[in-house]
Amino acid sequence: MAKKLVVIDTDCGIDDAQAIMMALAAPHIQVLGVTCVFGNAAVESVCQNVLRVLSVCECEGIPVFGGSAAPLVGSSNSLSDHFGGDGLGDVIKDKVPQWEQKIQKEHAVNAMIRLVSENQEQVSLVALGPLTNLALAVRLDPHFPKKLRDLYIMGGNMEGKGNMTPCAEFNFVMDPESAYIVLEEYLCPTYIASWEYSCRNSLTWEFFEELVNQDAAAARFMKMITSKCWAYSKEAMVNKRDVYFGPGFVSYDAYAMAACVDGSLVTESIKCPVRVELQGSIARGMMVLDQTNQLKKSHSVFVLTKCDAAKFSQLLMESLRQPCKK
Incomplete structure (x- = not known):
């Protein structure tokens, strides 16, 4: 059976690393390239983080492309320290040796357009960070979205x-x-794994302990980068997620990747038009679901709501039983 072709656009934090490993571990997935964007860390750190993940999984042959370092409009927002200043928990002190030479010279947006144009209607694009590279791609090539097989977004x-x-x-x-x-x-x-979807389908902290304590290189890497990160500690102070949804282990970006790897694990979704609010002083950046068709938009997306926890857990387990042998 032909492999499913995937391009991953990422701001590689800890959960992005988990999602990338999930794609690498899936035998029917072929990752054509990884494009980098600012977000969890500066884009230079993101590029190095991706190289580290590919190295751990022995998949260094996959090309990595540097992309947008700031938002489309205005100055860059302050970066979150959710996964540490470097995106991977601030436990790795050294830079990747000669990392600039390991990044492709082609810009991420140009690479994204080229890879999809060479494989029209065959590529699934999985977007795990801010959508700057994707917005630039459609500005450079207005036909770019039509060339995609489908789009998976973690966000909103x-x-x-x-x-x-x-x-x-x-x-x-x-x-x-x-x-x-x-x-x-x-x-x-288009399939959207929103923040609420991820949080509502959380797993137990006992599962997390089992996940990172597997005897494999990727599991040891994940255990290391989560070891000092408050977001991966059940003893950490109560955060917004706990207030809304209660405690649990959530690997946000992995939910979008899992939907791409195995669509059958999504058990419920809402199909409706959506729009992002730009003007509100409090609601700027909020995604609005238009289930009553007041916006009169021509197309809808699938907003995921429920997933099969057993299938998702299995994909996570398999993702850390690496290095990759493809």
């Missing part, structure tokens, strides 16, 4: 609950204009 919210602001999720609020452009102009089948 569906109930006005936010983790960065009272009403908005991190990836969207870091570049609301790009999120707006993507959800208006990407008419391909």
Whole structure:
């Protein structure tokens, strides 16, 4: 059976690393390239983080491309320290040796357009960070979305609950204009793993302990980068997620990747038009679901709501039983 072709756009934090490993571990997935964007860390750190993940999984042959370092409009928002200043828990002190030479010279946006154009209607694009690279891609090539097989996004919210602001999720609020452009102009089948979806389908901390204590290189790497990160500690102070949804282990970006790897694990979704709010002083960056068709938009997206926890858990387990042998 032909492999499913995937391009991953990432701001590689700890949960992005988990999602990338999930794609690498899936035998029917072929990752054509990884494009980097600012978000969890500066884009230079993101590039190095991706190289580290590919090295741990012995998949260094996958090309990595540096991309957008700031939002489409205005100055860069302050970066979150959710996963540490470097995105991987601040436990790795040394830079990747000669990392600049290991990054492709082609810009991430150009690479994204090229890889998809060479494999029209065959590529699934999985977006795990701010959507700046995707917005630039459709500006450079207005036909780019039509060339995609489908699009999977981790980001946005569906109930006005936010983790960065009272009403908005991190990836969207870091570049609301790009999120707006993507959800208006990407008419391909689009699947959104929102913040609430991820949190409502959380796993237990006991599962997390079992996950990172497997005897494999990727598991040891994940245990190391989560070891000093408060977001991966059940003893950490109560955060916004706990207030809204209760305690649990959530690997946010892995939910979008899991939907791409195995669509059958998504058991419920809402199909409706959506729009990103740009003007509100409190709600800027919030994704609005238009279930009553007041916006009169021409296309809808799938907003995921429930997943099969057993299937998702299995994909996570398999993702850390690496290195990759493809």
